[in-house]
Amino acid sequence: AQSVTQLDSHVSVSEGTPVLLRCNYSSSYSPSLFWYVQHPNKGLQLLLKYTSAATLVKGINGFEAEFKKSETSFHLTKPSAHMSDAAEYFCVVSVTDSWGKLQFGAGTQVVVTP
Amino acid sequence: GAGVSQSPSNKVTEKGKDVELRCDPISGHTALYWYRQSLGQGLEFLIYFQGNSAPDKSGLPSDRFSAERTGGSVSTLTIQRTQQEDSAVYLCASSSRTGGGQPQHFGDGTRLSIL
Numbered sequence: 001a002q003s004v005t006q007l008d009s010h011v012s013v014s015e016g017t018p019v020l021l022r023c024n025y026s027s028s029y030s031p032s033l034f035w036y037v038q039h040p041n042k043g044l045q046l047l048l049k050y051t052s053a054a055t056l057v058k059g060i061n062g063f064e065a066e067f068k069k070s071e072t073s074f075h076l077t078k079p080s081a082h083m084s085d086a087a088e089y090f091c092v093v094s095v096t097d098s099w100g101k102l103q104f105g106a107g108t109q110v111v112v113t114p
Numbered sequence: 115g116a117g118v119s120q121s122p123s124n125k126v127t128e129k130g131k132d133v134e135l136r137c138d139p140i141s142g143h144t145a146l147y148w149y150r151q152s153l154g155q156g157l158e159f160l161i162y163f164q165g166n167s168a169p170d171k172s173g174l175p176s177d178r179f180s181a182e183r184t185g186g187s188v189s190t191l192t193i194q195r196t197q198q199e200d201s202a203v204y205l206c207a208s209s210s211r212t213g214g215g216q217p218q219h220f221g222d223g224t225r226l227s228i229l
Contacts, residue, residue, distance in 0.1 A: 032215035043118070043205055043220035051215035090157070094214040099169060100145075102218065104157040 002027045002093045004074075006105040013081045014113050021076040021108050023091035032094035033074045034102070035065055039087045047089075050074065061085070086112045116140065118221035120206050126227045127196060135191040135224045139208030146189050147209075147218060148181060152202035160204075163189060164212060193226075201228045 007022035025031055032051045036044040048059025055067040065076045074091060091105040119138040127133055139146050148160040159173040163183045174180070178197075183189040193200055203225050207218035 034217060036220075041222070041225075043222045044207075046217045046219070049215065049217055094216075096214060098214075099162060099164070100209070100212040100214055100216050101159065101162070101170070106156050 002031060002095050002103055004033075004091045004093045004103060004105040006089075006091050006108050008108050009106065010109045010111070012111040012113065015083055016080050019076075019078040019081045019085065019110065021089050021091075021110070023074045023076065023105060024072050025074055025091075025093050026072065027093060027096065029096045030069075031096070033065075033067065034092040034094075035059065035063070035074075035076050036090045036092060037087045038090065038107075044090065047076070081110075081112050083112050083114070086110055118206055118208055118219055120204075120221035120224050122224060123222065124225045124227075126229065128229050129196060129198060131196055132192065132194045133196055133226065135193075135204050135226070137189045137191070137206030137208075137221060139187065139189070139206070140210075140219055143208035143210050143219070144186065145209045145212045145216075145218075146183060147207045148189070148191050149205040149207065150175075150202045151205055151223070155202075157205070160191070196226075196228045198228045201226055 003026045005024045034049045035047040038044045048057045050067045058064045088107045095101040121136045146163040150158045162170040165186045178194045181191045203223040205223045207220045209218045
């Protein structure tokens with residue numbers, strides 16, 4: 001069965017410094033992976049997705065993620081945090097051999113300090 | 115273009131009452147999904163529609179929960195005889211097709227509070 005583990009429940013960064021959100025996945029097959037962001041009282045917004053093309057995936061708002069099969073990781077990074085990046089971030093895997101059911105990680109809350 | 119629309123945005127009701135939550139997907143999206151998001155439980159899948167049929171309703175927590183979709187568009191999630199543990203944010207999502215790698219587009223949710 002597929003699953004994702006987000007290694008940090010909370011991350012605090014200073015504005016202008018790099019952001020790293022860690023995600024490990026478990027899958028018997030080549031997975032489809034996503035990162036979503038949720039701002040307070042809002043729905044989830046797709047940041048980027050990996051579907052077995054390039055291993056370095058660029059998303060919106062300056063975020064990118066690298067798929068590393070040898071490490072079963074899909075970490076999300078941004079070179080320079082902005083105050084508007086304060087939100088909750090979810091790493092998500094698509095369950096293989098299903099209709100595309102998504103399995104969500106527990107989420108990482110990001111706090112950005114001035 | 116218009117995204118996924120959910121109504122109401124907030125709902126407060128007394129324990130034991132029935133509630134209906136509405137989801138209007140992105141135009142042309144054939145797949146529609148309901149999720150529940152609560153503290154300590156994360157995001158839970160409830161039900162998936164392809165057109166008007168529900169091939170996977172395995173996430174509905176009890177027979178008090180039901181959902182329907184008509185005309186391949188709007189969906190309604192109904193909770194009967196509400197309990198305090200039903201308090202949560204109910205999120206709806208849609209996608210243009212299904213299959214691995216297909217992203218889902220989410221609405222802003224309905225925040226349900228049971229008194």
